[in-house]
Amino acid sequence: MTGTGDTTVAVAGADGERLRRWRMVLGGGEADGTGRALAGRDAAMDGALGALYGGGGSGGAPRGERSAGLGGSAPNVARWLGDIRTYFPSSVVQVMQRDAIARLGLSTLLMEPEMLEAVEPDVHLVGTLLSLNKAMPETTRETARAVVRKVVEQLEKRLATRTRATLTGALDRSARVSRPRHADIDWNRTIRANLKNYLPEYRTVVPERLIGYGRAAQSVKKEVILCIDQSGSMAASVVYASVFGAVLASMRSIATRLVVFDTAVVDLTDQLDDPVDVLFGTQLGGGTDINRALAYCQSKITRPADTVVVLISDLYEGGIRDEMLKRVAAMKRSGVEFVTLLALSDEGAPAYDREHAAALAALGAPAFACTPDLFPEVMAAALEKRPLPDPRPAS
Numbered sequence: 001m002t003g004t005g006d007t008t009v010a011v012a013g014a015d016g017e018r019l020r021r022w023r024m025v026l027g028g029g030e031a032d033g034t035g036r037a038l039a040g041r042d043a044a045m046d047g048a049l050g051a052l053y054g055g056g057g058s059g060g061a062p063r064g065e066r067s068a069g070l071g072g073s074a075p076n077v078a079r080w081l082g083d084i085r086t087y088f089p090s091s092v093v094q095v096m097q098r099d100a101i102a103r104l105g106l107s108t109l110l111m112e113p114e115m116l117e118a119v120e121p122d123v124h125l126v127g128t129l130l131s132l133n134k135a136m137p138e139t140t141r142e143t144a145r146a147v148v149r150k151v152v153e154q155l156e157k158r159l160a161t162r163t164r165a166t167l168t169g170a171l172d173r174s175a176r177v178s179r180p181r182h183a184d185i186d187w188n189r190t191i192r193a194n195l196k197n198y199l200p201e202y203r204t205v206v207p208e209r210l211i212g213y214g215r216a217a218q219s220v221k222k223e224v225i226l227c228i229d230q231s232g233s234m235a236a237s238v239v240y241a242s243v244f245g246a247v248l249a250s251m252r253s254i255a256t257r258l259v260v261f262d263t264a265v266v267d268l269t270d271q272l273d274d275p276v277d278v279l280f281g282t283q284l285g286g287g288t289d290i291n292r293a294l295a296y297c298q299s300k301i302t303r304p305a306d307t308v309v310v311l312i313s314d315l316y317e318g319g320i321r322d323e324m325l326k327r328v329a330a331m332k333r334s335g336v337e338f339v340t341l342l343a344l345s346d347e348g349a350p351a352y353d354r355e356h357a358a359a360l361a362a363l364g365a366p367a368f369a370c371t372p373d374l375f376p377e378v379m380a381a382a383l384e385k386r387p388l389p390d391p392r393p394a395s
Contacts, residue, residue, distance in 0.1 A: 024049075045087045050081055052100055081118040101128055111136050112144040121151045123345070127235025131284040149276050155243045155372075156275075161375040163247050170380035171221050171253050177232045186211050222306050222383050223255045224248055225297045229313035230260045232285045236345035237312050240277065240372050244344075246275040246378075257300060261293035262286035263318065287321035294327045305335035308382045312341045313357040315367065324356075329363050337382045340367040344375060 023036040024046060037045050077100075084093050097119055101107055110116060111132060119125060129136075129144050136144060189211040197206040226248075228234070228241045238260070245258040249272035257269045260282050271277040290313055301307050309331060317324055331336055340360050343350040350369055357367040366388075370378055377389045 002239075041087070044083065048080060048083045048087060052103065053068075070263070077115065077118075077300075081115070085120060090120055094122045094124065097101055097122075097383050098124050098207060104162065107132060111140050113140050116143045116147050119147070121147050121154075123151060123155075123236050123239050126239050126279065127284065130238070130279055131232060134283065145276060145280070148279055151239070152243055152275050152279070155240065156247070159243065159372055159376075160247045160250075161214065163244065163379075164251060166376035166380050167248070167251065167254070167383065170383040173384055221253045221257045222308065223257070223301070223303060224379070225257045225259065225300065225307065225309045226262045226388055227293050227297050227309060227311045227313075228258070228282075229288060229290070229293075229311075230262055230282045230284055230286075231288050231314070231316070233314055233351070234312070234343070235346065237341075237343050238282055240344045240375075241312055242275040242278040242282075244375060245278065246272050249273065251337055257297075259293060259297055261289065261296075262277060263289045263292070265289075265293050265296045285320045288313070288316055290315070290317045291319035291324040293328065294324060298327055298331060301331070301334075301336060305330070307335075308337040308339065308379070310339045310341065310343050310379075310382075314342055315340075315353040315360075317353065317356060321356065325359055325363065328360060328365055332364060337385060338365045339378065339382050339388065340365050341370045341378075341388065342367050343369040345369075345373065346371055 019036045020038075021041065023038060024042070076203060080100075081097070084096050088096065101110070107128060110119070110128060116129075122155055126148050129148060133144075139337070190207055191205055193209055193211055194205050194207045197208055198204070199206060226241055226245050228238055230238055242258070244258060248254050248256040249258075249269075256272060257267070258272055258278065260266050262283070263286060266281065268278050268281045271281055290311070294309075294311070297309055301309075340357075342352045342357070347369075352367070362366050374389065381388045
């Protein structure tokens, strides 16, 4: 049985924990109203947070005007990067790194090998490194490639197996034949198609019509063109699309082409065996000419009825809008499956050109954001020429 004194201690403890949490959120100083001082690990965590979001104080000292505390010192930044990895989980570390790059202008420090060895690699860091690619000194380039490769390998491990399995099934279904060899019979569909021929006395179905799979793996059945906007806002989409491009290129039954563009167009298909090479072949930033990119893709289509074109762009067109729409319409009339993704990332609803998205939807090419986990289903539906899975336009 708990006595009154124990209850009082428990309540006081709960109040103290609430004050501690509010102190960590409010950042200290006279205005926070908690009157709570921090010590030990709490003070160290507060210092790491304060260096980025406050004035770098700890332990409840007044802060005055809020300002960043890392400055331009490489040793300080390296120490801070180590601290946040000690005190916070990986997902929080990645957010704090992104905020540090945006708020404190730490991009230049990422061009030092020591900094790259201290950071937590993620898709957004890769995007930042790619944007610095042309300015990166030779001494840092190999370290940067190692960071990018680590992220790419993580993404491939997460996405490759499921993508290959999903698309292999779609290719098999799209290649079904009516007079299959015994090894190619799709027994599930064959039984369903012949249920009317069920003989109860023999407890069997007489298969008058056989349905089978085509031998999709023996030759190229479909062609896929990934057309990727490499403007700065599309960094995460470029990373994911490059990984998916490499996965698709590894499948013998799909001929894959990868094209990146800003105001110029670059075909990176010959580098698809290594997505890291693809990524370092991009140049994030610059303008956007979707019409020119689609003109190039259109010139590479030889089998329209067996071709899927995936445009990954926020649709902020700097080229000729009407020509862009005419090209999409012409490709669709010829039999091309045209998919428009406003983003290929784990982020929320992206910023995009609503007028262009509405115009594409009117042509039967609705534009919507897509997560990497949904992308295999989107591609499978496109390969089979069926409605895309839940293609909700971003609002």
